[in-house]
Amino acid sequence: MPTATAKRKPKTNPPKMTYCWGESKTEGNASQKDLLGGKGANLAEMTSIGLPVPPGFTIPTTICAAYYEQNGRMPVGLDEATKTAIRRVERETGKKFGSNTNPLLVSVRSGAAVSMPGMMDTVLNLGLTDKAVQGMIELTGNERFAWDAYRRLINMFGDVVMGMNHEDFEHEFDVVKRKYKVTLDTELPAKGLEEVCQRYKKVYKAKVGSAFPQNPYKQLLLSIEAVFKSWNTHRAKMYRQIEGIIGLRGTAVNVQAMVFGNMGKDSGTGVAFTRDPSTGEDKFWGEFLIDAQGEDVVAGIRTPQPVSKMRKWNDKIFCELLVIKKKLEKHYRDMQDIEYTIERGKLWMLQTRNGKRTAASAVKVAVDLVATRLITKDEALLRIPAADLVQLLLPSFTTKSKKDVTKLAKGLAASPGAVTGGLAFSAEDAVTRAEAGEDVILIRKETSPEDIDGMQHAVGILTSTGGSSSHAAVVARGWGKCCVSGASALHINPVRKTVDIDGQTYGEKDIFSIDGGTGEVMLGEVERHEPKPSKAYLTIMKWADQKRRMNVRTNADSPEDAKRAREFGAEGIGLTRTEHMFFESDRILAMRQMILADTKEKREDALARLMPYQCDDFVGIFTAMKGLPVTIRLLDPPLHEFLPHDHAGQRDVAHALGIKPSQVKRRVEQLHEFNPMLGHRGCRLAITYPEILVMQVTAIVEATIECKRKRVDAKPEIMIPLVGTHEELAQLRELTQETIDRIKKKEQYRGKLTIPIGTMIEIPRAAIIADDIADVADFFSFGTNDLTQLTYGYSRDDINSFLPHYLNNGLLDVDPFQSIDVAGVGKLISMGCEGGRSVNSKLKIGICGEHGGDPKSIEFCNSVELNYVSCSPFRVPTARLASAQAEIKGK
Ligand code: ADP
Ligand code: MG
Numbered sequence: 049m050p051t052a053t054a055k056r057k058p059k060t061n062p063p064k065m066t067y068c069w070g071e072s073k074t075e076g077n078a079s080q081k082d083l084l085g086g087k088g089a090n091l092a093e094m095t096s097i098g099l100p101v102p103p104g105f106t107i108p109t110t111i112c113a114a115y116y117e118q119n120g121r122m123p124v125g126l127d128e129a130t131k132t133a134i135r136r137v138e139r140e141t142g143k144k145f146g147s148n149t150n151p152l153l154v155s156v157r158s159g160a161a162v163s164m165p166g167m168m169d170t171v172l173n174l175g176l177t178d179k180a181v182q183g184m185i186e187l188t189g190n191e192r193f194a195w196d197a198y199r200r201l202i203n204m205f206g207d208v209v210m211g212m213n214h215e216d217f218e219h220e221f222d223v224v225k226r227k228y229k230v231t232l233d234t235e236l237p238a239k240g241l242e243e244v245c246q247r248y249k250k251v252y253k254a255k256v257g258s259a260f261p262q263n264p265y266k267q268l269l270l271s272i273e274a275v276f277k278s279w280n281t282h283r284a285k286m287y288r289q290i291e292g293i294i295g296l297r298g299t300a301v302n303v304q305a306m307v308f309g310n311m312g313k314d315s316g317t318g319v320a321f322t323r324d325p326s327t328g329e330d331k332f333w334g335e336f337l338i339d340a341q342g343e344d345v346v347a348g349i350r351t352p353q354p355v356s357k358m359r360k361w362n363d364k365i366f367c368e369l370l371v372i373k374k375k376l377e378k379h380y381r382d383m384q385d386i387e388y389t390i391e392r393g394k395l396w397m398l399q400t401r402n403g404k405r406t407a408a409s410a411v412k413v414a415v416d417l418v419a420t421r422l423i424t425k426d427e428a429l430l431r432i433p434a435a436d437l438v439q440l441l442l443p444s445f446t447t448k449s450k451k452d453v454t455k456l457a458k459g460l461a462a463s464p465g466a467v468t469g470g471l472a473f474s475a476e477d478a479v480t481r482a483e484a485g486e487d488v489i490l491i492r493k494e495t496s497p498e499d500i501d502g503m504q505h506a507v508g509i510l511t512s513t514g515g516s517s518s519h520a521a522v523v524a525r526g527w528g529k530c531c532v533s534g535a536s537a538l539h540i541n542p543v544r545k546t547v548d549i550d551g552q553t554y555g556e557k558d559i560f561s562i563d564g565g566t567g568e569v570m571l572g573e574v575e576r577h578e579p580k581p582s583k584a585y586l587t588i589m590k591w592a593d594q595k596r597r598m599n600v601r602t603n604a605d606s607p608e609d610a611k612r613a614r615e616f617g618a619e620g621i622g623l624t625r626t627e628h629m630f631f632e633s634d635r636i637l638a639m640r641q642m643i644l645a646d647t648k649e650k651r652e653d654a655l656a657r658l659m660p661y662q663c664d665d666f667v668g669i670f671t672a673m674k675g676l677p678v679t680i681r682l683l684d685p686p687l688h689e690f691l692p693h694d695h696a697g698q699r700d701v702a703h704a705l706g707i708k709p710s711q712v713k714r715r716v717e718q719l720h721e722f723n724p725m726l727g728h729r730g731c732r733l734a735i736t737y738p739e740i741l742v743m744q745v746t747a748i749v750e751a752t753i754e755c756k757r758k759r760v761d762a763k764p765e766i767m768i769p770l771v772g773t774h775e776e777l778a779q780l781r782e783l784t785q786e787t788i789d790r791i792k793k794k795e796q797y798r799g800k801l802t803i804p805i806g807t808m809i810e811i812p813r814a815a816i817i818a819d820d821i822a823d824v825a826d827f828f829s830f831g832t833n834d835l836t837q838l839t840y841g842y843s844r845d846d847i848n849s850f851l852p853h854y855l856n857n858g859l860l861d862v863d864p865f866q867s868i869d870v871a872g873v874g875k876l877i878s879m880g881c882e883g884g885r886s887v888n889s890k891l892k893i894g895i896c897g898e899h900g901g902d903p904k905s906i907e908f909c910n911s912v913e914l915n916y917v918s919c920s921p922f923r924v925p926t927a928r929l930a931s932a933q934a935e936i937k938g939k
């Protein structure tokens with residue numbers, strides 16, 4: 049039948065289902081990550097450049113996509129294609145799949161275009177059956193090894209493919225260990241392991257309902273399907289969401305001949321980075337385990353040795369690895385993260401990828417690679433994830449305060465940082481307590497992919513087992529989160545929520561401090577201090593500054609913030625909010641008096657009391673920012689925010705101001721609004737209460753003159769918020785200018801005093817009629833928080849009730865308050881720029897919303913040729929680098 053229809057229909061080529069690699073033929077290469085996944089593409093590439101890689105083949109991501117398109121049915125023809133590809137591997141290795149004399153074993157490994165460490169599934173030792181295990185014994189003469197491999201397969205297959213509980217197997221293992229009176233897995237003799245296999249098969253049958261498959265192809269195909277399925281597990285989806293990985297087709301599946309690191313004392317396995325992933329130092333870095341299979345290192349079950357100790361074990365292999373390090377770095381022009389296995393003294397490469405690294409390491413590696421001419425400066429700039437630079441600005445513990453503190457234990461310095469927090473013994477606890485506002489350290493024996501939510505919420509991660517390549521360490525480094533791993537003095541009881549260290553017990557209420565740069569675990573809070581920028585960091589920032597076109601300003605409301613931002617490289621202030629200044633204890637009363645005043649005179653009286661405070665604040669900020677522009681936004685929030693809403697609070701205010709509590713209550717009721725965000729706020733306040741604007745402008749001008757007289761070059765810019773019509777701005781601009789002129793005259797100031805007057809563009813209408821508004825504006829600043837809120841109609845404060853659902857179900861790719869919605873909000877920004885510049889080609893335009901510190905949004909800002917972005921102080925270096933990257937990419 050099929051042949052008959054095939055003849056009539058025009059021929060369509062069936063999709064290619066396998067891409068092989070091996071000595072005789074290699075079909076893929078490193079550029080095909082989208083199709084073959086990172087792992088598959090690089091296995092092919094390593095084979096091509098002559099490195100020792102066990103042969104195998106990749107089932108491309110398109111097949112995984114097809115699997116999902118057909119609602120989870122295996123694509124027709126895949127089993128045939130797999131069999132053909134296995135035959136090639138048989139020829140390459142001279143072994144036979146399922147054979148009882150010379151069996152070929154394979155691994156089935158997931159691998160998407162972007163690496164998702166530990167998120168998806170892998171099954172090792174496939175092809176072992178009751179028959180093949182005998183073949184394995186014959187082939188290797190190592191009975192213990194063969195049974196060990198078989199029990200691992202049944203366990204992994206049951207676990208990963210059949211969804212069994214790992215504990216079921218663990219229990220059986222313990223029974224046998226007890227019987228043989230041993231404590232370690234490795235002490236069990238061959239006979240014992242054989243017994244373990246028999247028991248494993250029994251629980252397998254009991255739980256799964258059918259016997260462990262004795263047909264190797266059945267094992268293989270089920271495992272391939274399990275890998276497809278692992279693409280869409282909850283944890284994998286979560287990981288992609290946290291990491292912002294979108295638009296991938298699925299995972300590829302790699303089927304590869306097994307090599308064995310567990311064949312005795314001359315075998316082993318390990319992982320390594322070609323440079324130090326924490327600091328970037330150019331030294332081979334990693335760890336290995338003797339007589340073990342790969343997953344033992346990553347799972348954190350045994351604590352491995354550092355590679356520096358390998359020389360003593362096998363110097364030849366160590367030297368070989370050093371040669372490979374050089375070769376890989378030269379070929380990939382970047383630091384690599386590798387997996388390798390040594391089978392009876394022969395080295396095999398199992399994986400390479402660009403190594404995940406901390407920001408400090410990224411910066412150092414990039415600068416060093418430029419020095420050795422492997423990459424250009426532009427490439428170096430593009431290599432550093434701009435958002436990660438925040439990590440470099442984080443404080444560390446002071447040496448002095450560390451001296452006086454109780455040191456509890458020392459683990460491995462897995463991911464740098466210095467944090468203090470309460471102890472959370474489970475991921476769920478970490479999430480709940482962190483969401484309630486507490487700083488917590490997640491403390492676990494080891495972490496697993498199920499814990500990522502808790503790991504994200506914690507300020508730091510502390511584990512008692514596992515090395516620097518354990519799950520905890522890898523994930524933490526990727527996120528720039530502080531982590532100490534393998535602190536073996538910790539005896540953690542997750543059920544009782546306690547940890548015993550040296551005979552002392554600590555619980556949820558205790559506070560620990562951990563230092564991810566040294567591995568120290570300390571009791572209580574430890575003083576911290578600001579970091580010192582490294583030479584490599586300064587170099588990168590210099591290159592970035594030479595490259596970028598946009599200026600970078602900061603959002604700062606206090607002299608301290610302004611000063612800090614300036615140290616981070618801010619070239620001015622893009623947004624100073626004045627309302628914070630009214631909340632401080634010494635002024636809030638005058639503010640309230642102003643709001644409660646029932647006549648203009650009384651209001652002016654109260655404002656006159658506020659004026660000197662405002663003036664002082666401005667002097668402080670102008671001084672910290674001397675020589676650089678400071679954009680001051682006039683009062684923005686609705687007035688009710690300044691009044692207490694509870695009875696007791698209202699009584700206190702009434703008492704302090706000598707009025708009746710009922711008067712306060714009445715005013716609060718008067719000011720009540722159904723939609724305060726859309727209510728009486730922004731420039732609407734200044735329109736109805738012009739005296740507020742007059743007071744603020746007076747304070748700005750007085751402060752400027754005071755500074756100028758002290759030879760401090762103050763450069764204020766006055767920004768009027770929430771403008772939606774030409775008239776609003778025209779009227780307020782006139783009042784502002786009048787006030788400036790009047791104060792200048794009153795102060796008899798004869799110097800130059802040009803204070804630009806502009807507006808925030810944060811109401812969609814303002815963007816649409818930007819040409820009209822530009823008529824009366826010296827500058828625009830896009831307030832993208834409100835602009836996003838008003839464009840989508842999403843209240844920023846209430847979005848969490850539906851945003852998670854939108855993100856999980858693909859209704860939104862990202863939170864539009866974090867990264868600019870280019871299609872909608874971006875379009876308004878483009879319109880605003882065009883409209884504004886059509887009237888005034890020199891109009892200065894910036895952005896001062898949260899987006900000003902987000903690299904993707906910054907790229908957009910550069911594309912519409914904004915003059916500057918403004919962001920919080922800690923994000924200033926990020927914005928400098930991201931602006932440079934945008935410029936390089938835009939070319
Ligand atoms: P992950 O992406 O979680 O690291 P991998 O597919 O890399 O998963 O495999 C898990 C572990 O199994 C790794 O340590 C790897 O080196 C090891 N491994 C995978 N395939 C083989 C193989 N063919 N021979 C020996 N070890 C293997
Ligand atoms: Mg791996």
Ligand code: MG
Pocket residue numbers: 769770810831833834
């Ligand atoms: Mg606003």
